[in-house]
Amino acid sequence: MRKNYLLTPGPTPLPPEVCSAQARPIIHHRTPQFQAELKEAFAGLKYIFQTERDVFILSSSGTGAMETAVVNLLSPGETALVIEGGKFGQRWSEICRAHGISVKTLEVEWGKAADPKAVAAALKADLSIKAVFATLCETSTGVTFDIRGFGEAVSASPAVLAVDAVSGLGAIELKTDEWGVDVCVSGSQKGLMLPPGLGFISVSAKAWKMVEASKSSRYYWDLRRAKKAIDKTDTAFTPAISLVIALNESLRMMKEDGLEKIFARHHRMGEAVRAAVKALGLSLFAPSAASDVVTSIYVPSGIDGEKLVKTMRDIYGVTIAGGQDEMKGKLIRIAHMGYIEEFDIIVGISCLEKVLSKMGYKFILGSGVKAAQEVFLQD
Amino acid sequence: MRKNYLLTPGPTPLPPEVCSAQARPIIHHRTPQFQAELKEAFAGLKYIFQTERDVFILSSSGTGAMETAVVNLLSPGETALVIEGGKFGQRWSEICRAHGISVKTLEVEWGKAADPKAVAAALKADLSIKAVFATLCETSTGVTFDIRGFGEAVSASPAVLAVDAVSGLGAIELKTDEWGVDVCVSGSQKGLMLPPGLGFISVSAKAWKMVEASKSSRYYWDLRRAKKAIDKTDTAFTPAISLVIALNESLRMMKEDGLEKIFARHHRMGEAVRAAVKALGLSLFAPSAASDVVTSIYVPSGIDGEKLVKTMRDIYGVTIAGGQDEMKGKLIRIAHMGYIEEFDIIVGISCLEKVLSKMGYKFILGSGVKAAQEVFLQD
Numbered sequence: 092m093r094k095n096y097l098l099t100p101g102p103t104p105l106p107p108e109v110c111s112a113q114a115r116p117i118i119h120h121r122t123p124q125f126q127a128e129l130k131e132a133f134a135g136l137k138y139i140f141q142t143e144r145d146v147f148i149l150s151s152s153g154t155g156a157m158e159t160a161v162v163n164l165l166s167p168g169e170t171a172l173v174i175e176g177g178k179f180g181q182r183w184s185e186i187c188r189a190h191g192i193s194v195k196t197l198e199v200e201w202g203k204a205a206d207p208k209a210v211a212a213a214l215k216a217d218l219s220i221k222a223v224f225a226t227l228c229e230t231s232t233g234v235t236f237d238i239r240g241f242g243e244a245v246s247a248s249p250a251v252l253a254v255d256a257v258s259g260l261g262a263i264e265l266k267t268d269e270w271g272v273d274v275c276v277s278g279s280q281k282g283l284m285l286p287p288g289l290g291f292i293s294v295s296a297k298a299w300k301m302v303e304a305s306k307s308s309r310y311y312w313d314l315r316r317a318k319k320a321i322d323k324t325d326t327a328f329t330p331a332i333s334l335v336i337a338l339n340e341s342l343r344m345m346k347e348d349g350l351e352k353i354f355a356r357h358h359r360m361g362e363a364v365r366a367a368v369k370a371l372g373l374s375l376f377a378p379s380a381a382s383d384v385v386t387s388i389y390v391p392s393g394i395d396g397e398k399l400v401k402t403m404r405d406i407y408g409v410t411i412a413g414g415q416d417e418m419k420g421k422l423i424r425i426a427h428m429g430y431i432e433e434f435d436i437i438v439g440i441s442c443l444e445k446v447l448s449k450m451g452y453k454f455i456l457g458s459g460v461k462a463a464q465e466v467f468l469q470d
Numbered sequence: 471m472r473k474n475y476l477l478t479p480g481p482t483p484l485p486p487e488v489c490s491a492q493a494r495p496i497i498h499h500r501t502p503q504f505q506a507e508l509k510e511a512f513a514g515l516k517y518i519f520q521t522e523r524d525v526f527i528l529s530s531s532g533t534g535a536m537e538t539a540v541v542n543l544l545s546p547g548e549t550a551l552v553i554e555g556g557k558f559g560q561r562w563s564e565i566c567r568a569h570g571i572s573v574k575t576l577e578v579e580w581g582k583a584a585d586p587k588a589v590a591a592a593l594k595a596d597l598s599i600k601a602v603f604a605t606l607c608e609t610s611t612g613v614t615f616d617i618r619g620f621g622e623a624v625s626a627s628p629a630v631l632a633v634d635a636v637s638g639l640g641a642i643e644l645k646t647d648e649w650g651v652d653v654c655v656s657g658s659q660k661g662l663m664l665p666p667g668l669g670f671i672s673v674s675a676k677a678w679k680m681v682e683a684s685k686s687s688r689y690y691w692d693l694r695r696a697k698k699a700i701d702k703t704d705t706a707f708t709p710a711i712s713l714v715i716a717l718n719e720s721l722r723m724m725k726e727d728g729l730e731k732i733f734a735r736h737h738r739m740g741e742a743v744r745a746a747v748k749a750l751g752l753s754l755f756a757p758s759a760a761s762d763v764v765t766s767i768y769v770p771s772g773i774d775g776e777k778l779v780k781t782m783r784d785i786y787g788v789t790i791a792g793g794q795d796e797m798k799g800k801l802i803r804i805a806h807m808g809y810i811e812e813f814d815i816i817v818g819i820s821c822l823e824k825v826l827s828k829m830g831y832k833f834i835l836g837s838g839v840k841a842a843q844e845v846f847l848q849d
Contacts, residue, residue: 095495102496102711113712114493116474117481117665119789150667152529152708155690167687189689280708286496288529288667288710308546308687310568311534328531329659331667331710332481333492410498 095408098439100230100385102280103429112337120332126324135342142267142293147317149290150331153257153278156290158186159312160253160274166306167191170219174205178231178415183224190307201232204380207240214248222251228259231415233387234380242271251298262357262384262428273298284341284429288334357383360427360436363463367440370462371454384428394450396420402446409442433467474787477818479609479764481659482808491716505703514721521646521672526696528669529710532636532657535669537565538691539632539653545685546570549598553584557610557794562603569686580611583759586619593627601630607638610794612766613759621650630677641736641763641807652677663720663808667713736762739806739815742842746819749841750833763807773829775799781825788821812846
């Protein structure tokens with residue numbers, strides 16, 4: 092017997108209600124029964140996105156939704172500004188370049204956030220920039236970016252702001268309409284507590300004009316086609332039916348808790364993990380902009396980071412993430428997003444302590460767990 | 471209490487094993503555990519596709535896999551020949567045009583199949599044609615096309631053959647390698663007995679050269695990226711984990727039966743439905759090329775076709791499909807594909823008889839069911 096604990100930044104664990112919803116007999120997608128499911132899903136997504144605009148459902152991963160944003164906003168040869176502070180910021184640039192879009196990057200050191208003033212300055216310096224691409228939570232570094240600040244900077248210009256909120260939506264604050272997020276992109280397997288397979292995208296009125304003007308070639312990602320379908324409470328192509336039905340389960344659970352309570356839970360978990368890191372004598376990778384959905388921690392010197400992650404996972408059943416790309420082997424990342432609460436964090440820290448101890452790292456056993464407990468006691 | 475029966479050409483009903491596989495706790499996709507699932511899925515798909523080549527798994531509907539074929543094979547300005555005999559043939563043309571590809575169509579009357587000789591002639595008449603796009607089973611009409619014949623015609627030319635086998639793969643014969651199908655595209659929700667949400671695509675060596683040469687802009691659909699991932703038993707982007715795990719359940723079931731037995735079952739069901747149609751005095755829409763996965767039947771004069779479908783579904787729980795686009799209200803379509811067997815067909819015909827009778831259509835009650843039984847008795 093071994094219980095498994097998933098503390099990874101996507102996929103995140105699934106509530107049993109979501110698991111079992113997927114197991115229901117399949118229904119046809121062009122029936123009143125499924126149309127009722129879609130209606131509920133569209134309304135619930137508006138609540139989560141904090142938008143009055145349509146939220147389109149795509150059958151794709153989050154990257155598909157990102158590409159949807161790019162090809163619907165810009166034409167080949169046009170200019171984008173990408174705020175790049177990690178692997179997922181780089182993905183925006185890669186997608187833009189793949190579509191012949193000229194990319195200016197606002198590069199930020201991995202582990203740091205970008206200053207909205209730098210965004211404003213970049214827009215002022217290059218009036219050809221038509222869209223700014225940003226990331227809510229950069230999963231590769233555990234940094235939350237100041238989307239509100241970016242929104243202020245961009246909304247004062249003719250450009251639009253597109254945000255990759257795949258990691259973070261439904262877990263930390265993101266006021267799509269109020270903050271001036273013109274295009275908000277997300278996926279199913281993080282804050283929304285679902286398996287991967289659904290992408291989501293909302294589009295402001297300002298951005299919709301660009302959707303109609305874009306000359307980028309597109310079919311599956313074409314939001315004009317999606318708009319015609321959503322106006323009839325339909326999807327342009329066969330939807331991932333079982334995932335949409337499961338989505339309604341998670342949306343119901345989230346509405347019952349309410350966004351405020353959900354965000355507070357994530358913040359408390361972030362605080363608890365950061366307190367544990369400090370108590371264990373470890374170092375945060377992103378102390379100045381640490382996100383409340385995933386914490387990146389330096390692997391202490393003398394410890395094999397990849398072995399640490401593998402031992403926790405393969406021997407003790409606790410899956411956390413290692414570093415990606417340039418940070419491979421140098422970081423561990425503990426997620427606290429979605430269907431995770433305080434006692435999962437206690438389990439995660441406890442397992443981290445156990446394996447660190449066995450690997451020869453010196454610290455007082457239990458000190459990390461206790462620091463987390465102290466944070467949770469304040470609830 | 472009402473039992474529901476799904477006799478639609480996608481989604482098709484799910485085996486309970488597939489339903490419950492989706493409900494398992496989620497696992498992370500970058501683990502040895504999921505890698506083992508992927509390895510099994512890739513091997514099983516090769517068996518179903520009857521190919522030695524890689525079969526890529528996409529998180530998308532079948533249309534996404536079709537777009538993957540188009541953008542990886544052709545560059546803007548190049549010429550494609552599309553064999554169009556229904557809504558899904560037209561989709562190939564729409565996708566090509568959306569990507570700036572010049573489309574020549576070989577139009578076939580809805581309900582008829584195309585002659586491979588016409589394909590050979592079209593290729594001879596226009597040497598600029600680089601790819602031929604065809605459909606295995608045209609779901610909108612219930613016609614099976616002669617893919618083997620198309621393969622012979624195309625393989626004698628420098629062009630490649632891409633087949634939309636979304637409807638039909640794993641239900642009727644399609645020898646991808648032997649017949650010279652350079653690109654074979656499919657989806658999860660038909661013969662493979664899964665919910666929608668996965669797309670599949672295989673690529674021959676001849677077609678792979680075009681993948682490397684294509685100048686069409688692409689990112690999520692880029693098979694060069696997918697190839698790098700599959701060589702490490704991975705996917706380019708986060709896969710639809712729960713659907714891949716469910717896929718292995720259906721692949722296991724299909725391997726246990728074997729393709730030969732599966733194809734024989736589908737053929738017998740097709741024969742049974744066609745016999746029932748005849749016995750009831752109804753007319754087949756595609757008598758000359760009727761497929762063994764879905765049967766299109768003319769709505770008899772004086773009967774409201776849409777009301778017939780709705781009554782069967784909403785009052786009696788038996789969901790069949792109506793006509794699409796130009797055939798709306800004029801056809802009913804009964805699917806016999808995937809997790810459907812003889813007694814589901816008996817139920818479907820019995821319900822059709824009941825509702826036709828109540829709507830005033832004159833025939834001998836039980837004659838359709840009996841005709842189907844006679845076919846099944848030969849097993």
